[in-house]
Amino acid sequence: MSAHRQTLHTWGACAGVAALSAAFSFVPWLYAVGLYQREAVRAGQWWRIVTAMWVHLDTWHWLADAMAAVGLILLLARVLRPQVIVGTLVVCGVLVQIALLNQPTVQWYGGLSGALHGLAAWGGLRLLKPSADGAEDRFSRWIGVALCAGVLVKVWLEQSWLSPIAYDPHWGFGVVRIAHAFGAASGLLIWVLGEWRAQGRRQAHG
Template sequence: MRTDAAAGPSAPAGASWPGLLAAIALVWALSACFTFIPWWHAHGLYLRDAVRLDGQWWRLATAMWVHLDAHHWLADMLAATGVLAISARVARARSLLLVLVACGIAVQVVLLRVPAIAWYGGLSGALHGLALWGALGLLRAPGLARATGVLLCLGVLAKVWVEQSWLAPVVFSPAWGFGVVRAAHAAGAVAGLLCWVLQEWWLARRPARSDGAAA
């Protein structure tokens, strides 16, 4: 029987620089294709009626990559670069991309339940989820990384609370020139939290399974 079992689940290893750069490049390239190539843009944007009535379910996975203009795209890409770089302290590139995509799809599934949102595009909802997931992971890291996790966690939660998307899921922004879907931000944050809980459950099961096999 093993006597050296870990006291708790171990944190995932951080991403290597090549892996992180590859993940960032992939996000930028994929978003650029769906934003600036007209056919990709038209068939990637979330359109509520197209999904519900015409069965175009792939839009639930592609809408996160579509942006409405160059400024929208650039803002999301800079935010994605920052969130990926911060979260890479505690996760590998593959995990970062997996959580990002999972949160993006979760956002679109939630928006299907909001009739007021007829169309949507953008990465901000998924980024709220990745940011919260990464921040919770950083809480185990020592020193400055832990402080970064606390600040990022508080920042995401405060932003979701101030936006109060449950009262107004969409708010027109004169600065952007289109409606900001605040409901996507809240849905993404919840999805990120659920991803973290699922990860913790999985990591907690691994030592137990190993102990049972070695007993």
């Protein structure tokens, strides 16, 4: 892919994530059908597992997640394809929602933060890996170290396994911290599976 097309795809991915999350956050009927509600999902409204990550509770909540998503996409697109980045974000978000079904204290949830923790963990690990052509990219490696360390420290400090939800007066609502831990675990899982598949292909062609 040419550098120009890569840039267009990268900014298209950023705009797509921001626009989709804005639609589910500010269009009332999309908000209503998209928000994760545990009992609704258990009653058969399975699509909420996919849509919940795009729903945000207010403008500041949406803006914070949208800016974080754009920042991560721009950082990771230095060495990874934008389509793969967005795909990983979506898969992490779905895995987070599935995991939340086993958390009866979490009755409702919305936002990209869980998926973003997963994307940061996966992306950080991917950036730590040397490039296929053997070229040295120290800046990307340092970004990888910062992302991995940041996710680990944040998840540890939040101690979400002790308190899955913590009220944050700054936001004015309970932050579902356990979603951050589930997101980080999802990113790690996707990275492990990716490495396993890559090793299998290498062995098949070796």
